[in-house]
Amino acid sequence: MRGFKAAAVASGLKKVHGPDLALIVSERAATAAGVFTANKVKAAPVILSQKNIQSAKATAIIANAGNANACTGNPGLADAECTADLVGKALGISPDEILVASTGVIGQRLDMDKVKKAIPGLKAALTPEGIPVAAQAIMTTDSFPKISHFDSFSGDRPYRILGLAKGAGMIMPNMATMLCFILTDIQIAPEPLQKVLSASTEKTFNRISVDGDTSTNDMVLMLANGMAGNTALKEKDLARFQEGLTGVMEDLARMIVKDGEGATKRVDVVINNALSAKDALKAARTVANSSLVKTAFYGQDPNWGRIMAALGRAGVEMDETRVDIRINDVQIVSGGLGRGVEAEKRAAKIMTQPEFVLSIDLHQGSYRDHIITSDLTHEYININADYRT
């Protein structure tokens, strides 16, 4: 990745020993954009990064796992600022150019001694090949690191978009991932960068759900350092760039659901022919978040009664006698009525696969939307009943 270096070290912030502090640095100040959690309870690093990104310029991202630095009040904000200061001093740049991200347990102070001690080693380890270890360092209950990239040209200049993310729990409709960092060497002005990032977030991370909870720490940060050397993006190139960015984010979003806490299935819940765009999204979210539907996914049971019941309470325009439901290409409900045991058997067989599509046709209008969700499993309970203890 041209003009970016990264590194990670084990600072001791994570309970289980391993890399837990990551640093990503651009060779020169980059154009920066960000999307932040919609939760009213915002972690200290969210507050600080929102402030620092107002200049639309940033040079480095420092991220830790193990401690969210959320619900820590002014002392927590001071800790986030101190982290930026330490990184700024180490790199010889202003702390305003540092974006800070944290993920982990809420309500505990960051151990700043550990952060302080780790920073020289972190700086020394910076390398152009450091992204994979950085992606590993930001994991919490994730079971694998999440990286995706896209290559294209702007005019005759090649460029790359590279994204890394962590997810797993507290994944929900509004600002879905915990952390996602996207790096690109393209040259782009702040406004279009923020615009494409927001649009791609809406289409990708805001369309996944693991457990219906929104984190206090969610953020998507993007740095564009311009080292591809392209001139101003033309409309055609911008469209291509947008497409590539959405592709990278879609990849990461799907990885997050696949790696959802305890998940064994990834299900694309699609609503077709809703009366409005709002209805389409609302219906998809209600079905995708229903505990009963999600346990039926886990049980590999095409229990369409639960799907109908979820649609009926979604608060959308619907008439049960017009609803069709399919699992992949197998129709199990037609006009609100079950299509019988044979269809259900075929659907149940599809549901043994790790991925399938649940599509619902409301026959009310022409709007479509979808939510990618996971099943609700024993392992989810294991992870979340024991997470802190």
Add this chain to the structure above:
Amino acid sequence: MRGFKAAAVASGLKKVHGPDLALIVSERAATAAGVFTANKVKAAPVILSQKNIQSAKATAIIANAGNANACTGNPGLADAECTADLVGKALGISPDEILVASTGVIGQRLDMDKVKKAIPGLKAALTPEGIPVAAQAIMTTDSFPKISHFDSFSGDRPYRILGLAKGAGMIMPNMATMLCFILTDIQIAPEPLQKVLSASTEKTFNRISVDGDTSTNDMVLMLANGMAGNTALKEKDLARFQEGLTGVMEDLARMIVKDGEGATKRVDVVINNALSAKDALKAARTVANSSLVKTAFYGQDPNWGRIMAALGRAGVEMDETRVDIRINDVQIVSGGLGRGVEAEKRAAKIMTQPEFVLSIDLHQGSYRDHIITSDLTHEYININADYRT
């Protein structure tokens, strides 16, 4: 219970052999009131009972478990009507005076042969002592029958309110229980009966949640046969009656949560000092329905970060620096900050008990509301991943 008889038989509608068809009959036509599911997908018995109750008069309730007769279209509605016809003929009354209720699997036709065969035996078994077996017959995944009563006087005439209910799953904020039947011998006009029933439902069944799903079959039916022989209720007596009714329904609602699918804890989530009544209820529901909060209850972990995160996404007026959180009398959060390990240890000890109160003070206004909820457990997953298979 003066003037009421009940019975139940094993008709074979339930997979596991046992009583599954219940009949409750008043000696004379009773004043009737009802509250029905808010789900747009309404089961056939809901549609029929809503129609039959319009006259505010009913003589009998027939209820089956094992099959919900929901999402069964016009044939399903015909089955519900046929059930009422059969009962009407057996009892020598008009089918319009029969209320029908069903609970069980959605999307399958009722086996009317079984119903037909069972009705003579059901009629023959009617007895004033039949309520407990009726309460047992309407159970599905319930682990115990739910009955509560209240005795009082109207003027110098004693009267009783007796309620029976079934719950377990698909229990959620709006019309929470699956089925509840309330019998009383008081003499009361239709309008005040419906008024007190609706008000008591709002305070009790609409304040509990097991899994955030609303059933297609929920109903609360009430029959008042007037055999207490009291004259028109005076205001003071009406207030007492309302209080007694709310008490009975509150009892049943708490039993439903206690018996929530897989539940090991019953938690009263109380919001204090919200800016509006709407905010108080919304915040209570969001916290009470959060999968992460509910698994923390199961894990006996005072994980207040998850509670803060749920409050932050509830869409209510809040300022994290003003939030106080208590488990029973132990304060774990003050002004949005944790009160330390000692407080959490004491809270964790309280959380080992089967019942406790989570109270949250928003310090925004003066409104209060609550939701009674359960924990999210391995057993919930067991029950719901395997329910149909």
